Amino acid sequence: MATRSFAEPLNSLINELSKLPGIGGKSAQRLAFYMLSMEERDAEAIAEAILEARRTMQRCPVCGDLTDSEICGVCADAARDRSVICVVENPRDVAAFERMKGYTGLYHVLHGAISPMDGIGPDDIGIRQLLIRLQQSDEVKEIILATNPSIEGEATAMYAAKLIKPAGIRVTRIAHGIPVGGELEYADDVTLSKAMEGRRDL
């Protein structure tokens, strides 16, 4: 999208915004103009919030989730069940499980999934940290692999399972099937086939 007709600082802002996921050229333009039209302090608040979040948020050294403390809230919470670790691809997945409530165990955030196509191998995500974590604690009884049901997520789950099982720890995979409220006829083939595979006795 040509943005030639704008002055350089506006052009540059549009350019930066359009690098964000889901923000195309048109949206970036609309956002940039909005940022110039809003109250000075409101625009500054956005910039400050970005810088502040980058300055203070870091990965929890235990589980890899994002936190502004030395250790994240879940890892620091003595009430959490230390015998279960739910392995997820990214911090948003932790947020999803925490919204659900009900899960009282710990997490491990891999920050990605194995994807040879993108040049992402096991060492590029937090699998090694997970193994070290398991070696350092004998409390863990179950690892729940909750990576996405994509090719990359499945490959990551398979890889992790192969490494963890020999240690005698129970390794499970979250169920995939028809979403609650979803209709069979609109389910894609893979989901349907997962739903059949995962069927349980009533």
Place this chain on the structure above:
Amino acid sequence: MATRSFAEPLNSLINELSKLPGIGGKSAQRLAFYMLSMEERDAEAIAEAILEARRTMQRCPVCGDLTDSEICGVCADAARDRSVICVVENPRDVAAFERMKGYTGLYHVLHGAISPMDGIGPDDIGIRQLLIRLQQSDEVKEIILATNPSIEGEATAMYAAKLIKPAGIRVTRIAHGIPVGGELEYADDVTLSKAMEGRRDL
């Protein structure tokens, strides 16, 4: 949308982003996490671009368009036709006309439209500046009213026309009708009726 499960700096970033137009709670979350996962300098570049644009971009004292110079590129361009002024609601409209090319006159940006429902009267937008501009120059032969074809835009055009016409300046309104490439059957009633009203002899 509950964002309780996040640390405060992340929460605050999500909150600031969700104030932007077209960015809902879910998108704000996705953007915030993305900003935390990208390279430090790329995230800083966004914040810097916002601050820099706010610092350097201002309204052109002549036409009201956004510029990083003392006077905007169009107003400063000696090759532009100073006898025509196209009146628009906001800087994005100027950008649209400039993309179209072909228009060689000047602009006047109102920064809004009259909207009694929102408490926006003639004095809250740049109509007075337009009148002063007309008084200070006797070069202007035509004012093209290119405010939006909305209730507010129409009211603004009517109001401006009433004030400008007595000065003996030609006042025109851009045409409204079926967009080129659009199909009659999908046009709304108002557009259809505008297309009929604006019909021309062949």
